[in-house]
Amino acid sequence: xxxxxxxxxxxxxxxxxxxxxxxxxxxxxxxxxxxxxxxxxxxxxxxxxxxxxxxxxxxxxxxxxxxxxxxxxxxxxxxxxxxxxxxxxxxxxxxxxxxxxxxxxxxxxxxxxxxxxxxxxxxxxxxxxxxxxxxxxxxxxxxxxxxxxxxxxxxxxxxxxxxxxxxxxxxxxxxxxxxxxxxxxxxxxxxxxxxxxxxxxxxxxxxxxxxxxxxxxxxxxxxxxxxxxxxxxxxxxxxxxxxxxxxxxxxxxxxxxxxxxxxxxxxxxxxxxxxxxxxxxxxxxxxxxxxxxxxxxxxxxxxxxxxxxxxxxxxxxxxxxxxxxxxxxxxxxxxxxxxxxxxxxxxxxxxxxxxxxxxxxxxxxxxxxxxxxxxxxxxxxxxxxxxxxxxxxxxxxxxxxxxxxxxxxxxxxxxxxxxxxxxxxxxxxxxxxxxxxxxxxxxxxxxxxxxxxxxxxxxxxxx
Amino acid sequence: xxxxxxxxxxxxxxxxxxxxxxxxxxxxxxxxxxxxxxxxxxxxxxxxxxxxxxxxxxxxxxxxxxxxxxxxxxxxxxxxxxxxxxxxxxxxxxxxxxxxxxxxxxxxxxxxxxxxxxxxxxxxxxxxxxxxxxxxxxxxxxxxxxxxxxxxxxxxxxxxxxxxxxxxxxxxxxxxxxxxxxxxxxxxxxxxxxxxxxxxxxxxxxxxxxxxxxxxxxxxxxxxxxxxxxxxxxxxxxxxxxxxxxxxxxxxxxxxxxxxxxxxxxxxxxxxxxxxxxxxxxxxxxxxxxxxxxxxxxxxxxxxxxxxxxxxxxxxxxxxxxxxxxxxxxxxxxxxxxxxxxxxxxxxxxxxxxxxxxxxxxxxxxxxxxxxxxxxxxxxxxxxxxxxxxxxxxxxxxxxxxxxxxxxxxxxxxxxxxxxxxxxxxxxxxxxxxxxxxxxxxxxxxxxxxxxxxxxxxxxxxx
Numbered sequence: 001x002x003x004x005x006x007x008x009x010x011x012x013x014x015x016x017x018x019x020x021x022x023x024x025x026x027x028x029x030x031x032x033x034x035x036x037x038x039x040x041x042x043x044x045x046x047x048x049x050x051x052x053x054x055x056x057x058x059x060x061x062x063x064x065x066x067x068x069x070x071x072x073x074x075x076x077x078x079x080x081x082x083x084x085x086x087x088x089x090x091x092x093x094x095x096x097x098x099x100x101x102x103x104x105x106x107x108x109x110x111x112x113x114x115x116x117x118x119x120x121x122x123x124x125x126x127x128x129x130x131x132x133x134x135x136x137x138x139x140x141x142x143x144x145x146x147x148x149x150x151x152x153x154x155x156x157x158x159x160x161x162x163x164x165x166x167x168x169x170x171x172x173x174x175x176x177x178x179x180x181x182x183x184x185x186x187x188x189x190x191x192x193x194x195x196x197x198x199x200x201x202x203x204x205x206x207x208x209x210x211x212x213x214x215x216x217x218x219x220x221x222x223x224x225x226x227x228x229x230x231x232x233x234x235x236x237x238x239x240x241x242x243x244x245x246x247x248x249x250x251x252x253x254x255x256x257x258x259x260x261x262x263x264x265x266x267x268x269x270x271x272x273x274x275x276x277x278x279x280x281x282x283x284x285x286x287x288x289x290x291x292x293x294x295x296x297x298x299x300x301x302x303x304x305x306x307x308x309x310x311x312x313x314x315x316x317x318x319x320x321x322x323x324x325x326x327x328x329x330x331x332x333x334x335x336x337x338x339x340x341x342x343x344x345x346x347x348x349x350x351x352x353x354x355x356x357x358x359x360x361x362x363x364x365x366x367x368x369x370x371x372x373x374x375x376x377x378x379x380x381x382x383x384x385x386x387x388x389x390x391x392x393x394x395x396x397x398x399x400x401x402x403x404x405x406x407x408x409x410x411x412x413x414x415x416x417x418x419x420x421x422x423x424x425x426x427x428x429x430x431x432x433x434x435x436x437x438x439x440x441x442x443x444x445x446x447x448x449x450x451x452x453x454x455x456x457x458x459x460x461x462x463x
Numbered sequence: 464x465x466x467x468x469x470x471x472x473x474x475x476x477x478x479x480x481x482x483x484x485x486x487x488x489x490x491x492x493x494x495x496x497x498x499x500x501x502x503x504x505x506x507x508x509x510x511x512x513x514x515x516x517x518x519x520x521x522x523x524x525x526x527x528x529x530x531x532x533x534x535x536x537x538x539x540x541x542x543x544x545x546x547x548x549x550x551x552x553x554x555x556x557x558x559x560x561x562x563x564x565x566x567x568x569x570x571x572x573x574x575x576x577x578x579x580x581x582x583x584x585x586x587x588x589x590x591x592x593x594x595x596x597x598x599x600x601x602x603x604x605x606x607x608x609x610x611x612x613x614x615x616x617x618x619x620x621x622x623x624x625x626x627x628x629x630x631x632x633x634x635x636x637x638x639x640x641x642x643x644x645x646x647x648x649x650x651x652x653x654x655x656x657x658x659x660x661x662x663x664x665x666x667x668x669x670x671x672x673x674x675x676x677x678x679x680x681x682x683x684x685x686x687x688x689x690x691x692x693x694x695x696x697x698x699x700x701x702x703x704x705x706x707x708x709x710x711x712x713x714x715x716x717x718x719x720x721x722x723x724x725x726x727x728x729x730x731x732x733x734x735x736x737x738x739x740x741x742x743x744x745x746x747x748x749x750x751x752x753x754x755x756x757x758x759x760x761x762x763x764x765x766x767x768x769x770x771x772x773x774x775x776x777x778x779x780x781x782x783x784x785x786x787x788x789x790x791x792x793x794x795x796x797x798x799x800x801x802x803x804x805x806x807x808x809x810x811x812x813x814x815x816x817x818x819x820x821x822x823x824x825x826x827x828x829x830x831x832x833x834x835x836x837x838x839x840x841x842x843x844x845x846x847x848x849x850x851x852x853x854x855x856x857x858x859x860x861x862x863x864x865x866x867x868x869x870x871x872x873x874x875x876x877x878x879x880x881x882x883x884x885x886x887x888x889x890x891x892x893x894x895x896x897x898x899x900x901x902x903x904x905x906x907x908x909x910x911x912x913x914x915x916x917x918x919x920x921x922x923x924x925x926x
Contacts, residue, residue: 030780091782094679160780187684201683205781214745216557218895220664220866221650223796224766225757227750230791231704231769237694238701282677285820287690294688303687306694307784312771313792317493317623318668318829319554320794320867321770321895328693329776331783333686357748366781403683404783432681432784 001451007139008444015447016107016118016440018048019131023105023120029065029088029160038156041087042066045154048134053141054152060172062164065156069175072141073149079461080149081454082178084411085130085185086158089122090432097434107440112191112428117437125431128438129184129424130154132446140451147458151178155407158185161205161367162407169407169414180380180457181411184446186401186423189271191441194388196381197421199299199400200408202334202371204344205307208351209362210236210326216312217322227358229326230311236354236361237328240304244290247304247332249350255337259300267295270397280428298402303333329366333402340368340406369406372419379460380420387452388422391445422446422453464914470602471907478910479570479581479903481511482594486568486583492528492551492623501619504550505529508617511597516604517615523635525627528619532638535604536612542924543612544917545641547874548593548648549621552585553895560897570903575654575891580900588894591901592647592887593617595909603914610921614641618870621648624668624830625870632870632877643843643920644874647909649864649886652733654904657851659844660884662762662863663871665797665834667807668770671814672825673699673789679775680785690821692789693774699817699824700791703767707753710767710795712813718800722763730758733860743891761865766796792829796865803831803869832869835882842923843883850915851885854908885909885916 008015027041028034042059049057049070057070065088073080092102100106105120118128133152140146153176155165169176186197212229213222242248259267272295278286288297297303311326313319332347334340348363355361374381376398388396401421408419424446430436471478490504491497505522512520512533520533528551536543555565563569568583581591596615603609616639618628632639649660675692676685705711722730735758741749751760760766774789776782795810797803811826818824837844839861851859864884871882887909893899 030782031778090784091776091778093776093778097678097787159782203683203783205783212744212746215560215893215898216896217744218866219766219768219770219794220666220761220796221864221890221894222744222761223768223794223865224751224764225749225761225865226744226746227748228768230772231700234697234700234769234772235704237697241694241698281675281680281685281689283675283689283821284823285690286688287819287821288687298683298685298688301687303682305682305686305691305785306697306775307682307782308775308777308786309693309697309789310773310777312769313554313556314771314773314790315494315554315556317554318792318794319493319622319770319895320666320668321553322768323771326772327777329781331682331686331781333683356750358746358750401684402686402688403681427684430678431684432782433679435678 001145001455002143004139004448004451007143008447012444015135019128019443020105020118022127022131023118023122024103026103027088027156028091029157030091038065038088042068042156045087049152052134052138060168062168064164067165067168068152068154070152071150072146074146075149078148079179079458080151080177081457082151082153082176082181083133084153084181084183085133086126086155087130088156088159089127090159092121094434099435112426113439113441115440117439119435119437121436123436124425124429124438125436126158126185128443129446132184132424132443133450135447136450139447140454147455151176163367165407166410169410173414176415178415178417179461181415181417181419182422182453183405183419184422184424185405186403186421187425187427188423189397190426191439193271193394194392194396195399196384196396197401197423198376198398199373200371201402201404202338202340202369203331203404203406204334204340204347204368205331205366206344206347207329207364207366208327210359211324212359213324216324219320219322222322226322227356228322229359230323232356232359233311233326233328236351237306239354245288247302249346251346252343256302256335257337264296267400268293270295270399299400300335302335302338305331307331333404334371336371336373338371340370344368369404370409372408374418378418380418380457383453383457383460384420384422386456387449390452391449464608464918466606467602467911467914470606471910475907478598482581482591482906483568485590485594486581486585487566489566490551490619491554492620493554501528501551505531505619508550512615515597515601523631525631527627530628530631531615531617533615534613535609537609538612541611542642542921543614543640544920545614545616545639545644546596547616547644547646548596549589549618550593551619551622552590553622555584557897562898575889576902576904578903580902582898582900584899586899587888587892587901588899589621589648591906592909595647595887595906596913598910599913602910603917610918614639626830628870629873632873636877639878641878641880642924644878644880644882645885645916646868646882647885647887648868649866649884650888650890651886652860653889654902656734656857657855657859658862659847659859660864660886661839661861662799662836663834664865664867665801665803665832666794666867666869667797667803667810667831668794668829669807669810670827670829671791671793673822674787675822676787679787682783682785685785689785690819691785692822693786695819695822696774696789696791699814700769702817708751710765712809714809715806719765719798720800727759731756733758733862762863763798765798765801768794770794796867797834799834799836801834803833807831832867833872835871837881841881843881843920846920846923847883847885847916849919850912853915854912
């Protein structure tokens with residue numbers, strides 16, 4: 001790819017400005033209040049794809065938020081890369097912890113990002129990483145170096161389970177036909193050590209409701225005599241882990257893939273400092289399943305975490321009340337071979353079983369997805385690794401991520417092609433947290449690396 | 464007391480209108496947003512005391528909300544009754560469960576209140592019950608039948624711990640000198656079976672904060688590898704009760720007064736239907752400390768209840784986050800001999816002890832108060848019982864209440880007189896809950912019974 005460095009240098013400021021404009025739209029898919037903004041973001045993506053030379057761009061309606069589809073087919077005999085990304089973002093709360101407003105992007109320098117990073121919700125997950133692909137295409141079309149066909153599929157429900165995307169993919173196999181699927185929605189080890197995500201965890205996300213008395217009660221007149229839904233909920237949740245932090249749901253581990261000593265030894269080679277990890281989070285000790293390292297706990301092992309809990313009086317001061325209801329949002333991260341629908345059922349059954357008399361329980365499944373593992377000997381992986389090696393000067397390390405992209409397993413099933421997870425974010429980028437950011441270095445490095453993937457993948461495929 | 468029935472009959476509508484006007488002011492002491500309304504309520508009480516013939520009425524400033532003091536001294540040789548009540552109310556949430564707005568009082572008929580009940584926050588606790596005393600005084604002054612001296616002390620912080628009242632009482636023993644303290648801030652068994660509360664539970668109210676990582680984390684990237692503050696909080700709270708629902712805080716039961724078989728048998732005589740109790744609350748089973756009946760669990764036994772819990776994402780939809788912090792409001796109801804400050808210390812120490820490495824815990828004591836038990840052979844009790852017997856046709860039953868009026872123990876200590884708890888509310892009046900109400904029958908019956916107490920207490924005291 002000729003002159004890519006100079007092209008990026010000359011257009012750097014505009015690349016950043018365009019991304020900042022995109023980040024200003026609060027496309028929070030979880031909250032209906034932002035519906036207009038989510039739609040507006042889809043339209044903005046459509047225009048950006050047209051601008052960089054896609055021949056055909058359309059906003060495809062679905063039962064939920066639309067999917068932006070774009071393509072540039074230069075020669076049907078050439079391979080086709082399908083780029084997937086999402087234009088929706090996580091909710092921004094707790095707002096008060098943001099040092100600058102989540103939807104007023106600003107560039108700030110940090111220790112890890114001396115060249116500056118863009119601070120905004122969605123900067124890294126996934127608007128920034130998705131937009132790298134748009135700008136990479138711009139470079140290839142502007143300089144007439146696009147070596148193959150390209151398709152874009154950008155959705156607006158990734159943060160809430162990608163239901164409409166499943167609906168869309170199963171109905172459009174032909175339209176989406178491709179030779180490799182390229183996704184930048186994961187991270188890498190560091191700005192000096194790139195890595196490619198070869199595994200993702202599955203997800204089951206549920207909401208539970210515990211109901212006791214038919215109304216809030218005075219804790220003095222009824223305290224001690226009726227089941228307090230909040231106390232009961234804490235007992236029930238606490239019982240979901242045993243003293244070794246194993247999950248106690250019957251059958252939960254039945255299909256969990258146990259890694260061999262060799263595989264675990266391979267994993268352990270990834271550079272990792274427990275001290276830095278603890279220091280970065282400001283914690284005295286890590287905590288998790290007995291018998292596994294921190295890197296194993298958050299990648300090859302399934303987990304159960306409460307993501308939110310609420311009930312009773314949570315305002316200023318004191319209210320001596322026994323609430324009628326208590327609630328929690330609970331997510332389970334799953335590993336390959338655990339079926340998320342089956343796990344959701346096991347959870348529901350178990351949670352209903354452990355409810356004591358005096359309360360009723362309602363378990364509402366939210367969404368989920370399967371885990372995924374990709375082999376490291378396929379053309380896509382080799383091309384990606386070659387691209388990283390060229391732009392970073394060192395080969396990428398294959399890594400299992402603890403995160404979930406529920407749709408990935410479905411892609412392979414429906415579209416019969418391999419998925420390559422070329423992530424350019426860092427764990428410290430605080431995705432899903434206040435002060436999410438994306439390094440300028442990472443953003444531009446992505447734009448520089450992606451065209452090389454196109455080139456190498458095309459060359460290797462033609463062999 | 465001559466013509467009291469006809470006086471009430473002739474003024475019934477005005478009595479109700481005046482109370483409704485008082486209930487329209489949202490005097491929520493727990494929430495600073497209502498400061499103006501709390502003050503305005505104090506001023507309204509002041510005017511009402513002046514109107515019914517108090518010679519001296521003043522709004523006494525304190526470090527917190529003011530105390531309305533009023534007196535009518537007719538003869539220093541006659542006994543003096545000190546009436547205590549409060550003009551502040553509990554927060555109204557959850558607002559959405561009110562069938563009519565909490566501060567737009569309406570009269571509705573119910574099964575238990577065929578003559579109608581006033582629905583509004585504070586209707587029973589305590590504006591309605593406090594205002595009975597104002598109207599009772601009106602009757603006695605208007606008909607020149609006031610048999611003794613009377614003092615009023617109406618505070619605005621009962622729902623948040625009465626701190627300023629303690630401050631006021633300890634500084635005004637002389638001003639508040641009295642022969643008996645009369646309080647209507649409790650309930651009775653039913654409209655056909657009056658009861659006098661002879662015991663109150665103490666209270667310790669704390670707020671706990673569990674902090675894990677220094678920021679919210681992505682539950683995929685960190686799930687299973689760090690202590691999740693919400694999961695930890697549920698484990699810690701769950702551990703505060705053992706399998707018999709005994710509280711596990713070391714030393715918690717050390718000073719708990721164990722009642723004799725005889726006393727427990729006496730208590731058991733009070734009419735009670737477990738079926739009706741369960742039906743009223745719409746629960747399949749009661750729940751509580753093994754070895755005690757429902758009436759014992761909520762009166763003579765100490766308890767620990769979570770009044771509120773919150774942490775993480777509680778909005779619409781799903782957010783896969785590990786929150787940095789989780790919170791709970793916890794109250795303990797205490798029985799006589801348990802010192803609330805000591806119990807608060809025991810809780811704090813224990814809660815900090817059980818926190819695992821990886822989180823830090825902050826326990827913030829909110830407020831509290833001692834329990835109280837009154838003998839049933841003192842003049843005040845006998846006079847009250849005689850008054851109930853006259854107006855209800857049956858003698859009152861002495862009862863231990865599960866509720867707390869933290870200030871009562873202090874009254875006895877500082878003012879050296881007995882406290883008589885003449886309550887006219889019912890448990891079903893939903894105090895502290897949505898749709899709080901106070902029966903018209905109960906309101907007027909209180910106005911009818913109180914003057915008789917004045918008469919009998921004066922007669923019995925002069926003997």
